[in-house]
Amino acid sequence: SISLDLIIADLPMAHFIVEYSANLDDNAVDLPDLFDKLHQAAVATELFPLAGIRSRAHRCEHFRVADGDSHYGFVHLQVKVGAGRSEQQLQTAAQAFFDVLSDHLQALYQQQGLAISFEMTELPTTLKYNQNNLRDYLARK
Numbered sequence: 001s002i003s004l005d006l007i008i009a010d011l012p013m014a015h016f017i018v019e020y021s022a023n024l025d026d027n028a029v030d031l032p033d034l035f036d037k038l039h040q041a042a043v044a045t046e047l048f049p050l051a052g053i054r055s056r057a058h059r060c061e062h063f064r065v066a067d068g069d070s071h072y073g074f075v076h077l078q079v080k081v082g083a084g085r086s087e088q089q090l091q092t093a094a095q096a097f098f099d100v101l102s103d104h105l106q107a108l109y110q111q112q113g114l115a116i117s118f119e120m121t122e123l124p125t126t127l128k129y130n131q132n133n134l135r136d137y138l139a140r141k
Contacts, residue, residue: 012047012052012084013048013080014047014080016079017080019076021072029075052082066113074116077097077101079094083128090120
């Protein structure tokens with residue numbers, strides 16, 4: 001049995017989850033570059049250690065934007081963070097992440113109808129559990 005103190009929430013986490021419409025060109029969205037920029041921005045806030053940052057994406061095959069025009073697309077970024085930061089810290093981080101997302105998608109935004117959205121969710125410590133040995137592996141590098 002794993003000790004509860006090994007799996008109780010690690011407060012510094014930041015998880016980036018991107019959802020995007022399947023009609024967007026993967027090269028134009030360039031998820032690896034976006035993830036790199038988001039990770040850099042998270043570390044730069046000094047609120048999120050590298051070992052607590054994750055990114056993933058979901059391509060949405062079934063979607064409808066506005067009137068259903070097939071050229072309209074969307075990119076939505078959800079950021080889940082552990083509890084323990086002030087409202088001002090969260091707001092500063094949220095603005096930084098949205099700026100990264102908007103800047104990254106600027107060329108695509110100029111080419112077609114595109115909805116860019118963002119939300120940050122703070123997870124309560126009583127409802128978040130994890131087990132992570134990434135700090136040990138990063139320390140060995």
